[in-house]
Amino acid sequence: MSIAKYAVHARPSRGRLFPEAESPTRSPWQRDRDRVVHSSGFRRLQYKTQVFINHEGDFFRTRLTHSLEVAQIARSMARHLAVDEDVTEAVALAHDLGHTPFGHAGEDALAEAMAQWGGFDHNTQAMRQVTVLERRYLDFDGLNLTWETLEGLAKHNGPVDSPSGWLRDYDAAHPLQLDQFASVEAQLAALADDIAYHGHDLDDGVRSGLLSLDDLADVPIVGEALAEARRRVDATPPGREIVFGVAGMGDAPQLRRACAIDRDQRLRHETVRRVINVLASDVLEQTRLNLARLEPRSADDVRRADRSMVAFSPKVADANAAIREFLFARLYRHWKVNRMTHKARRVTKELFATLSESPALLPDEWRALAGADKTVQMRVVADYLASMTDRFAMEEHRRLTDLSVAE
Known part of the structure; x- marks a missing residue:
């Protein structure tokens, strides 16, 4: 199937930070997707929380199942809009690689702890994961993804007006045009994230x-x-x-x-299926209207636009916000969830406090990265904590605080 003129086109790609020969069997975006799927960060998503802590039930969503659902919805919408499905899928699968254990509770605790050391947010951490922290290749750190996938990952939620210190430094070395919008493909991944969240959190909320x-x-x-x-x-x-x-x-x-x-x-299943269908169908309809009105003739026209091309209609945007408000009031802030959230924040804070005060307690490979500079040490501690699964974080907390644990 031919793709639209406003889509991301594989030839020419803006390439990779470290030049590599092209694959004879895969497009650059298929190669990016495959590198994400084979990464250690992606595997760990299996044991990272969405709303419910990992051990609360095998049937609740994890970051891995969420990422797969996002990719399915995003790819389906990309096909209908005649844009590149593979770069859409690559961004969708990678978008949560920077999440901490314990969902937003862990991220909030880590952001508070890192406030004076450059801050922490999961979107920037996803960029660190794919550019620095994955160590699989002989010639470079990270996954060496294409410019198009990286810009989609950095900007899928829109232009980045005030990048963090690390992202600002990375952009200086490998400019991603952070002040512009991302491609239609990345914008689809962003709204697919919203749609998947609401669908599965309604499902898990009722099932729980x-x-x-x-x-x-x-x-x-x-x-x-x-x-x-x-x-x-x-x-x-x-x-x-x-x-x-x-x-x-x-x-x-x-x-x-x-x-x-x-x-x-x-x-329950029929209701959730219908909700996802209504939201996705509205995105497609409104996006077609936006594309017809603005008439972008290239992916760069999409990037330079003064608004996002991919959007809900005003009516459904209001409904989507109402769904979010309902979930916050009735599920995310439910007293039973609050109890687990409180414990998760405490575990994360205590892990950070212990390891930041005594970096010598870090495992060998992480301690070697920490060095003697305090700012670098704090970032390494944050990277180490962000890499943990829920289960590993709980076990590491016991190892560091419980005298009866030998290790």
């Missing part, structure tokens, strides 16, 4: 029992999706609700309970 289906009834878009799903269930012919594995159970009350559980589970 912290939210009920009835709680969703008045939430814009979500309530309408739930009502339509319920209408379909109510129209189901008698007997069709009997599911595989329960028809021969014999015990009528047990059968009714099983059918009720199955009904609610299917209602």
